[in-house]
Amino acid sequence: MPESRFLSAVKEVPATDLMKVALGEAEADLAIVNGDVVNVYTGEVLAGNTVLIKGNKVAYLGQNTRGSIGSSTRVIDATGKTVVPGFIDGHTHIDWFIPPDELIRYAMKGGTTTIITEIPGIAFPLGYRGVVEFIRAVRNQPIKTFVTAPAMVTMSPVSREHALTVDEVRKLLRRPEVIALGESYWVPVVKGDQRIMRLINEAKKAGKKIDGHGAGAKDNKLQAYAALGVTSCHESTTAEEVLERLRLGMHVFIREGEIRGELAEIARIKDEKIDFRLMALATDGPGPWQLLNNGYMDFIVQKAIDLGFNPVLAIQMASLNTAQRFGLDDFIGGIAPGKYADILVIPDLTTIRAEYVISNGEVVARNGQLTIEPRNHTFPKWMLHSVHLPRDFAADDFTVRVDSDCRQVRARVMDMVTDLLSRESIVELVVSNGEVLPDSSRDIIKVAAIERSYQSGKSFVGFIRGLGLKSGAIATTTAWDTSDLLVVGADGEDMALAVNRIRELSGGVVVCAGGKVLAEIALPIGGLFCLDPMATIVEKLNRIQRAAADLGCISPDIRLTVSVLSTAAIPFLRICEAGMVDLKTNQLVGLMVD
């Protein structure tokens, strides 16, 4: 892993300058004095140690600092404090809702100094140049962000047609900031999806890691997935699943984020007398509420400790273990000479609250307040205009018609089992003048997917059960794994209004009812994220959630529930602009059943 991947706005300290500080022949720029240092390499806590920093790196860790602390040295007295490496989020998605600089701001506050993120969100609507622009947005920031090359498993024919080509993925994999091939859901992979096979091969050729997504896979199927060279998974929901993966040499990220939090369930693995070096922590998307109210990796490490994990192990799972997984351990993941100075000072070993956050040798936050600001990235205009609907929509666009003059049909509906999982159910629906009617009394409303990026104009309208929505409509451009706009609604007029409002906003989430927009958030960048501050985002999302709840919606997070209707990652029945897809067979299935 070449060091050039860390090229950033921060000037690289000459190695000989580090050496001089270590030798006591030059003064350190920063000294964290007399702390109890968590040594993630040995698993020890070393009392009364001083960390000397020159430029962006650590020069020395120990007690013999003669000659290297002087008038030009900023001294942080860490007496009685604990000093730990900056945290790494080993698997996340930061390309939705929150602008990158705002997310980085929240990472910095709490001591997350490296982020490894998926970016399929940006890749679906904006393609290769969107991905490259996103990389530009997260480079040269006070903390480090690496991305994975989007594998883009999708059920959508339009998205498949416009997905990154193998050549484009190859080009991405050659970039230093692209650290791995991103998650490929295991089912299509194990079915032998040719495109993914080629991408995996490219990742191997480029010497990059291959991240996995083995939700529910076990034994032979999980091993088939691993045999392809997939070396991580962040989808374990139980200690047993974690153990099975570790035994296969897979790196396991225990997830605790806005979509799912499995740490509490998995925590009992702590009592196993095994080697945990392949186990780490990740958010899989921290989410605006979590960031605003709880924190980022600091919150998760604290939670792990509160759940009974050995504190040093909890810290290793957010530092060295992740660094090793990505081959970054020569550079980050621990406090030692020659490594980047990404360091936190916390009150004590079991209180993960950063009094100082040092990133690249610089104090970037104190007691939760930033001392420097992330760079604001100006996104190019074309990224602000990613919603390309050929025309305004009308209620009639959401009418489902049948040719026959029957009075009733049997229809396949997306039947929500939880706020995320769905199954296929067959229901009888009344037909009136050739129009198949939803039935709010049975909680059956409309759902539509409209391709919104490539001017294809393709759309599909079907039925969904179990959302609780009694009236109005909710639409979003934050659809997972497609470039579709998704809309659910009890009323065709409101569905059209929501879609048209999104068209005006160039992307976002909109809740309408009675011909009015009740709540909305504009997400102009790729239809994925905004440029608002975190508190505003949370406020707008809260309004959206309240409005949806007022309309009867039972989902605890309606923007998420709607967004995932198009994902190939969550079983079983999903939707795209071409129709409904049964993930068990990965085939499009008809709306009407004979």
Next chain:
Amino acid sequence: MPESRFLSAVKEVPATDLMKVALGEAEADLAIVNGDVVNVYTGEVLAGNTVLIKGNKVAYLGQNTRGSIGSSTRVIDATGKTVVPGFIDGHTHIDWFIPPDELIRYAMKGGTTTIITEIPGIAFPLGYRGVVEFIRAVRNQPIKTFVTAPAMVTMSPVSREHALTVDEVRKLLRRPEVIALGESYWVPVVKGDQRIMRLINEAKKAGKKIDGHGAGAKDNKLQAYAALGVTSCHESTTAEEVLERLRLGMHVFIREGEIRGELAEIARIKDEKIDFRLMALATDGPGPWQLLNNGYMDFIVQKAIDLGFNPVLAIQMASLNTAQRFGLDDFIGGIAPGKYADILVIPDLTTIRAEYVISNGEVVARNGQLTIEPRNHTFPKWMLHSVHLPRDFAADDFTVRVDSDCRQVRARVMDMVTDLLSRESIVELVVSNGEVLPDSSRDIIKVAAIERSYQSGKSFVGFIRGLGLKSGAIATTTAWDTSDLLVVGADGEDMALAVNRIRELSGGVVVCAGGKVLAEIALPIGGLFCLDPMATIVEKLNRIQRAAADLGCISPDIRLTVSVLSTAAIPFLRICEAGMVDLKTNQLVGLMVD
């Protein structure tokens, strides 16, 4: 780390074939059935597990083998046996005495399936093309060999002039087989040697590891070394030194080989309650005796177990820990689907004796007998003619003269403190007719270094004390860290004879006395190694050792004692064609003292 680095004569199994075997849709080529598998990832021993192998890789590890063991599957019943990953020697030197294919033979027998070797030996006399040819010799063999790019720290001006250029090292670092920048002795590095600084920089740019050699370094100096990006050390002699390095995030190889064996001394570290993931085992040169009589990494793992290391940890230290150090853990170092099938079947967890050795999916040895042979490499003629002395030598070439007409001089002598370590001592020597005389009664004899590769004709003659040699001479072309020929002798005629005999042999070790050659081994390839089988090498070396002992020599391994006289790695006074060098200052020092 791109997979292409493993390109070998073995055909790479398509990943989809592995997948089919894992799924039970195709038959494995090889099944190791029902063994107790050591899982180095979790540190567990998993009873009754089956390993399925397709081509050169593992497809499955577990108990559900339905459909994948059939008539085309070779089955090894491992019931009651233990199954462990093939061993890795993480730091060694295989470019002296033993031909590569013969060394590989002995590695294969005992289950060493990957070798990571330094090759400065070949680089000093033969330069870049010698290095490339050596890489060709070890490629496409039944086991894997990686090399490190020689950093070539030397005291010799001629060797420095002919050392690999920065451009050549850069080219080497781009090769897949070149896994790291090789050891740079810490003293010149920490003194700021500009060439090494540039090489370190090249290694960082190439994303390759930087191996260290921190003998005796501690605290500030050790940290200065680490601060440069040096991330390993194999020179610890005590548990304290190991611990100090581990705490700095350095990968530590505990050494047990022909030069030194520190495992017994260091073994007490096993009782530390720390994370040992950065600690591994290596030989630093296994040596012909050790290979013939004891074995290779199998012997060392056994020794670690016998010394009380947890057997699983001992195995991890010869597999996963080393694989992780070199970023090879996606490919080797453990038994799991998708990894290379480098696997041993041993009787039980504490008996490291390979009943089967599987490398790249093939059974390469059974009960210590090879079942396939390594490839014999034909070295080009120019490698057989690396000894370029301008003329035959005569006794007078080893005369030390002084201009003055004094009767006595004070001379600086290499004073052997052990068979390897030397110090500077000042002694009075008698001058007769302008010739400074050695004094066998005080164990002071002659020592000479003659540049032998680049036709420079340069030579230096001085004095050495403490070898015990009463008569005769011993010469060798296996000088460390120079392209010199080294000769020690109590008699000028015998010194000349030994040198001239080596010239005839095109390299080797020769013992002469009374005008006769008493024992010799020809080392025609680069003056470094022969093409003999191991038993012959041992026999010849035994003869050399006996002959030297008969002449009074007290060194337990005279060929080693003489070879290291020129190294910059072992303190304190050393010799090269330009004179004696004080390693404390790294300066040439005069023979005569005022």
